[in-house]
Amino acid sequence: MRRINGGGVIEETCPSWCAGDHQDDQATDLDDLAHSSTVTALQMRVNAAAPSPLLSAAILQSPYEDVTSERVTPRAPYVVFAPSDDDFTIELDADGLADVIAQIRQHADRLVQVRNQLMALRTGMKGTAAMSDGL
Ligand SMILES: [Zn+2]
Incomplete structure (x- = not known):
């Protein structure tokens, strides 16, 4: 009421x-x-x-x-x-939210690249420190 x-x-x-x-x-x-x-x-x-x-x-x-x-x-x-x-x-609307989801996934991929770069820099093995922990 x-x-x-x-x-x-x-x-x-x-x-x-x-x-x-x-x-x-x-x-x-x-x-x-x-x-x-x-x-x-x-x-x-x-x-x-x-x-x-x-x-x-x-x-x-x-x-x-x-x-x-x-x-x-x-x-x-x-x-x-x-x-x-x-x-x-x-x-x-639903299409707009799908666009946001796609952007978040793309950004997560970019963050993985940044992490890989960081790992390579820290280990001194640039380009060989691919992520192997499920990311
Ligand atoms: Zn209600």
Whole structure:
């Protein structure tokens, strides 16, 4: 049950994937209602620093909102992708998320090359220190 800004009440059933508590939805505009999944993020741990969430993605759906970005279909589920833990996010459809996944895989390959180069430099055996530990 949800009170609507300006009057009225609506009963909204969450989709099975919704993990939102909707505590902030009371007495707001109807188009502010958004279902949200859990957030999937890479918890990057570097040395002893606190984990930093990177490359996070969550599914959102605003079932009453007509206007969204040009990248998503109004009222349809979409992904909110956050490259880093700042406030910058991007709304993506499935093709957009596939492009991000491809870029991450390509970057992982580049990181493997950097690691191989480092290993070669450290061992003095440049070019022979191919990674053999499953990377
Ligand atoms: Zn919901």
